[in-house]
Amino acid sequence: MNKSLSPSIEQDAVELTPQLAWEQEYRESMGEERPVENVSGIPIKPLYGPQDWQRYGDHNPLSYPGQADYTRGIYATMHRGRTWTQRQLIGLGTPADYNARLRSLMDDGATAVSLIPCNSVFRGYDMDTVDAELLGTCGVVANNVDHMERSLEGVDVGKISCAMNDPSPFTLLAFLLIAAERRGTDWRTITGTSNQSDYISHFVANHMFYRLSLPGARRVLLDHIAYCKQFVPRWNPMSVVGQHMQQAGATPAEAMAFTLSTAIQNAEDCIARGMQPDDFLPRFTFFFDISLNFFEEIAKFRAGRRIWSRITKDRLGAKDPRSRRFKFHGQTSGVDLTRQQPLNNISRVTVQAMAGIFGGLQSLHTDAYDEALACPSEFGARIAVATQNILREESHLTDVIDPLGGSFYVEALTDQMEEKILSIMKIVDDAGGMYKAVESGLVQRMLGASAQRFQNRVDSGEQIVVGVNAYKVDEDASAHTIVERPDPAAMQAHMDGFTAWKRERSAVEVDKALDHLTRTAEDPSGNLFGAIVDGARANLTHGEICERLRRDLGFGQPLTIV
Numbered sequence: 001m002n003k004s005l006s007p008s009i010e011q012d013a014v015e016l017t018p019q020l021a022w023e024q025e026y027r028e029s030m031g032e033e034r035p036v037e038n039v040s041g042i043p044i045k046p047l048y049g050p051q052d053w054q055r056y057g058d059h060n061p062l063s064y065p066g067q068a069d070y071t072r073g074i075y076a077t078m079h080r081g082r083t084w085t086q087r088q089l090i091g092l093g094t095p096a097d098y099n100a101r102l103r104s105l106m107d108d109g110a111t112a113v114s115l116i117p118c119n120s121v122f123r124g125y126d127m128d129t130v131d132a133e134l135l136g137t138c139g140v141v142a143n144n145v146d147h148m149e150r151s152l153e154g155v156d157v158g159k160i161s162c163a164m165n166d167p168s169p170f171t172l173l174a175f176l177l178i179a180a181e182r183r184g185t186d187w188r189t190i191t192g193t194s195n196q197s198d199y200i201s202h203f204v205a206n207h208m209f210y211r212l213s214l215p216g217a218r219r220v221l222l223d224h225i226a227y228c229k230q231f232v233p234r235w236n237p238m239s240v241v242g243q244h245m246q247q248a249g250a251t252p253a254e255a256m257a258f259t260l261s262t263a264i265q266n267a268e269d270c271i272a273r274g275m276q277p278d279d280f281l282p283r284f285t286f287f288f289d290i291s292l293n294f295f296e297e298i299a300k301f302r303a304g305r306r307i308w309s310r311i312t313k314d315r316l317g318a319k320d321p322r323s324r325r326f327k328f329h330g331q332t333s334g335v336d337l338t339r340q341q342p343l344n345n346i347s348r349v350t351v352q353a354m355a356g357i358f359g360g361l362q363s364l365h366t367d368a369y370d371e372a373l374a375c376p377s378e379f380g381a382r383i384a385v386a387t388q389n390i391l392r393e394e395s396h397l398t399d400v401i402d403p404l405g406g407s408f409y410v411e412a413l414t415d416q417m418e419e420k421i422l423s424i425m426k427i428v429d430d431a432g433g434m435y436k437a438v439e440s441g442l443v444q445r446m447l448g449a450s451a452q453r454f455q456n457r458v459d460s461g462e463q464i465v466v467g468v469n470a471y472k473v474d475e476d477a478s479a480h481t482i483v484e485r486p487d488p489a490a491m492q493a494h495m496d497g498f499t500a501w502k503r504e505r506s507a508v509e510v511d512k513a514l515d516h517l518t519r520t521a522e523d524p525s526g527n528l529f530g531a532i533v534d535g536a537r538a539n540l541t542h543g544e545i546c547e548r549l550r551r552d553l554g555f556g557q558p559l560t561i562v
Contacts, residue, residue, distance in 0.1 A: 022047070026047075030046075038252075039251045039252060039291070039293050039296060039454065040253035040254070040296060040300075040417065040420055041251065041253075042253075042413070042420060048407075048409040048412050049408050052408055052409075052412040053408050053412050053415070054415050062405060062406065064076070065077075065078050065401045065402060066078075068321070069305070069309040069310065070306065070308075070309045070325065070326060071302050071305060071306045071402075072302075072401060072402040072405050073360045073401055073402055074305065074362075075325075077401070079397075079398035080400070080401060083392050083398055084357070084363050084364045084392075085112045085161060085363040085364075086110050086111050086385065086388050087110070087112045087114040092136060092137075092139070092140060092486065093141070093486035093491065094140070094486060094490050094491060094494040095141070095142060095148075095151040095494075096490070097140070097486060098140035098142075098151045099150060099152070099153050099154070101381070103154060103155075105381065108382055108385045108386070109386075109388070109389050111160075112160060112162070112163065112192075112363065113152070113155060113160055113161065113162040113192070114165070114365070115140065115142070115151060115162070115164055115165060115172065116140070116165045117139045117140055117141070117142050117165065117172065118134075118135060118137075118141045118142075119134060119138055119139060119208065120134065120135060120141065121142060121172075121542055122165075122167065122208050123211070124542075124543065124546035124547070124550070124556075125542075125543045126143045126541050126542060126543030126544070127141050127498060128495065128499055128502075129543055132495065135486070135495075136485075136491055137374075137375060137485060137486070138375040141491070141494060142172065142175065142542070143498060143541045144498075144501070144536075144540075144541050144542065145175045145179055145182075145537075148172070148176055148178075149179045149182065152176075157176065157179070157180050157183075157185055158185040158186065159189075161191045161193075162176065162191070162192035163192050163193045163195045163329075164176060164193070164194055164195060165195045165196050166195060166196060167196045167199070167202060167209040167211060168197065168212055168217045168220045168224070169211070169532050169545060169549050170194055170220070170532065171536065171545050172542075173194055174529075174532045174533045174535070174536035174545075175536050175542075176190070177533055177536070178533070181537075187231055187232045188232070190232055191234045192235060192236065193235070194228075194235070194236065194237050195239050195287065196239060196287075197221060197237060197238055198238075198239060198244075198262060198266075199212070199214070199217035199218065199221055200262045200265065200435070200438055201241040201242075201244040201259075201262065202217075202244065202556075203217070203556075203558050204244070204245060204248070204438050204443050204444055205244040205245050205447065206241075206247075207558045210558045211546055211556045212549060212550060212553050212556045213553055213554025213556060213557070214435075214439060215553075215554070216549065216556075217553075219528060219553065220528050220549070221266070222269055222270065223527045223528040224237050225237045225238055225266075225270060225283075226273070226527060226529075227527050227533070229279060235283070236283045236284070236285045237283060238280070238285065239287050239329075240259050240262050240263045240266065240285070240286050241259070241262075241287045242255040242258065242259035242287065243255075243287050243331055245258050245259070245443075245447060246288070246291065247289055247333065247334065248447050248451065249447045249450050249454065250446075250447050250450055250451075252293060252296050252300040252417075253300065253420040254424055254446060254447070255288065256300050256307075256417075256421050257422075258424070258428070258434070259286060259288070260307060260308060260311065260425060261425050261428040261434040262434045263284060263286070263308070263311075264315065264316070264433070264434070265434040267280070267281065267284070267316050268316070268433070271316070271317075277312070277318045277319075278319055278320040278322075278323050281312055281316065281322075281324075282320065282322040282325070284327075285327045285328065286304075286326065286329070287329045288300075288301070288328055288329070288330050289331060289333045289335075290331065290332050290352045290355050290359075291333045291336055292333070292336045292352060294351060294354070295355075295409065296413070296417070297352075297355040297356070298355055298358045298404060298410060299413040299417040300359070300417055300421075301330075301356075301360055302359065302360070302402075302410075302414045302417075303418040304326060305326040305360065307421060307422065307425075308326040309324045327362050328361055329361065329362065329363040329364070329365070330356035330359070330363070330364050330365070331364075331367070332348075332349045332365065332366050333352060333367075334367055336348050336352065337367060337371055338466075338467050339372045339373060339477070340468055340475070341466070341473065342370055342373060344466055345367070345370075345372065346369045346383060349366050349367050349369065349384065350387055350391070353387060353388065354391065357397050358402075360402065364388060366384040366387050367384060368380030368381050368383065369383060424446075427442075427446075428442075428443070438559070439559070441561050445561050448561055448562075506539075509539065510538065510540060510544070512538065513538035513539075513540050514544065516534060517540075517545065517548045517549065517552070521549065521552035521553055528549075532545055
């Protein structure tokens with residue numbers, strides 16, 4: 001005889017699906033739980049499945065590496081065929097000091113040149129016009145072609161990639177080209193990148209690099225791109241920099257959005273000047289910060305690659321597949337490093353580097369653990385190089401391409417980051433593009449708000465920073481102070497040699513070269529970077545070139561928003 005069960009007994013008899021059973025047990029075990037979200041403001045669930053991946057179930061949800069939309073990487077082989085180049089930031093003392101450090105790091109495994117100049121150079125001045133005590137403490141003092149020759153002595157610049165940390169007006173590349181010319185090296189064999197050539201990122205977030213007025217810097221960059229396309233075809237003149245903005249407080253999504261918007265601005269400026277997209281886009285590169293937000297960074301890079309692939313084809317009109325490749329250099333984030341318990345920074349850098357590798361970078365700089373204290377020591381720099389060697393040679397990270405591809409979490413997060421990035425890019429577009437957005441201060445205000453939100457999280461303890469607001473230990477801060485200063489006698493000899501060289505130059509040739517710069521600046525049809533290269537050949541110094549262009553194009557006054 002069938003008897004109907006009471007409603008409560010009938011409910012208990014219903015068998016829960018595995019998903020509902022897990023959800024019930026999870027809620028009972030966790031109790032009340034605060035919401036979790038990443039730095040970009042995307043809510044993070046405790047578990048991801050097929051229902052979270054929007055593209056799941058499509059016939060071909062993921063492209064193959066080397067094929068549009070390049071989500072899984074821009075080359076078919078990626079790191080299994082050729083790993084990233086190891087670019088270590090080197091900059092210390094005199095050109096002789098730099099050369100010794102460079103050759104030592106190359107013996108340790110570094111595979112490319114990366115030259116960072118002294119602060120005086122970054123600010124656009126020669127060594128004899130600044131406080132001598134500061135010279136060479138965080139970069140090499142390179143003011144002319146002779147200094148570049150000495151810095152790269154014994155290095156075949158026709159065979160090794162050279163990155164010049166070289167803001168507008170790109171004097172370091174001009175010195176490199178003339179140094180190569182003196183050696184008989186064909187400019188068409190020279191490869192590398194004008195790192196930091198993105199004047200917009202300097203205007204917004206890296207003011208020390210900002211030397212010329214906004215319209216003046218725009219003119220020089222376009223001339224630089226056009227000149228390199230014609231005479232140094234394997235050089236990457238455009239390095240679009242997201243690092244500065246993320247270091248200044250942008251979330252990963254904002255950093256990617258502002259960077260892509262900047263790339264669009266520069267590409268559309270090139271097209272307006274009459275260049276064809278496929279002539280210059282393959283030489284666009286990107287430079288990003290890699291923070292400790294492991295999965296967020298991986299998703300940022302995967303989403304960025306996908307968006308750039310569409311933009312180059314649909315908006316910029318590229319037809320060559322090489323134009324759609326999103327080539328990027330990654331640097332582990334110095335903002336995440338702490339002065340407290342500095343050896344912990346080795347762990348931070350390792351995690352950041354892994355995020356960049358899984359994100360599909362083409363070159364990598366790993367910070368030294370002591371960069372929160374000073375310019376990297378030789379000991380710290382060696383550990384930073386070794387970290388990359390271990391990740392590449394011992395950990396088997398390069399065995400499989402895009403090894404996290406297909407993860408429900410990574411794919412869902414990539415989709416969400418893509419939506420977030422596109423929503424921020426629309427704000428910039430609605431403001432008239434990146435140039436107008438930074439000219440009005442819109443981007444600066446957004447960065448400031450994000451930086452304040454993050455700092456509030458640190459101050460409240462919601463964001464743990466080991467050794468800073470948690471897990472503190474008593475330590476002698478002075479024991480960690482590692483400041484390498486150049487040998488005063490060597491720096492004085494460097495200064496004496498420079499002043500003697502200036503006295504012995506032909507004053508007539510110097511005046512002619514400076515006049516040539518001015519005449520070219522006044523002629524919109526002239527190429528200013530060509531005039532700068534001519535100036536380097538005529539023995540103009542870095543400071544003299546910057547001073548003349550500041551006079552003719554306007555002084556660089558970044559717009560700061562408080």
